[in-house]
Amino acid sequence: MSARLIDLLLQRSRRERQLLSVLAVLLPLALALALLLPLQERRQQAEAARSDALALQAWVRARAAEKAALDAALPLPRDAAGAPAGLSGLEQGLNTAGLRSALSELGSEGGGAVTLRFDAVDFLRLAAWLSSVHPGWGYSIRSFRFEALEDAPGKAAARITLVPGGS
Numbered sequence: 042m043s044a045r046l047i048d049l050l051l052q053r054s055r056r057e058r059q060l061l062s063v064l065a066v067l068l069p070l071a072l073a074l075a076l077l078l079p080l081q082e083r084r085q086q087a088e089a090a091r092s093d094a095l096a097l098q099a100w101v102r103a104r105a106a107e108k109a110a111l112d113a114a115l116p117l118p119r120d121a122a123g124a125p126a127g128l129s130g131l132e133q134g135l136n137t138a139g140l141r142s143a144l145s146e147l148g149s150e151g152g153g154a155v156t157l158r159f160d161a162v163d164f165l166r167l168a169a170w171l172s173s174v175h176p177g178w179g180y181s182i183r184s185f186r187f188e189a190l191e192d193a194p195g196k197a198a199a200r201i202t203l204v205p206g207g208s
Contacts (some may be wrong), residue, residue, distance in 0.1 A: 086097040164197040
């Protein structure tokens with residue numbers, strides 16, 4: 042085989058032999074670049090996705106530990122929530138938080154369920170009120186829906202349904 046290759050090369054001019062030698066070097070290099078570079082890029086993307094996933098997992102673990110510490114620090118056990126505050130108690134809490142003027146609907150349904158609807162409310166104030174009254178108000182949140190209002194930054198439309206029962 043090598044004898045035939047040598048004969049083939051000897052039949053070529055000096056310039057043709059130089060071109061063939063350059064081709065013999067460049068062809069494997071081009072193949073390596075065409076095949077290996079995409080593989081390397083995919084590996085880098087996979088490593089970045091893995092590091093993102095690990096960072097997210099660490100963040101979730103930290104939030105879970107933080108929640109466990111906050112739950113342990115709460116003075117009320119789950120079954121110590123009082124009787125449901127009722128419509129007047131909820132309305133009084135909304136007045137205290139400065140949210141009563143933003144309340145569009147406050148109604149009761151069968152079984153003691155209460156519906157609160159806000160067409161445009163300060164989201165941060167509503168969230169602060171919900172988190173401050175929730176442990177002892179005697180209701181559980183059955184459903185909630187928040188929608189950001191595009192024309193009013195920081196405001197949201199909200200609908201919250203509460204049912205009697207501890208948190």
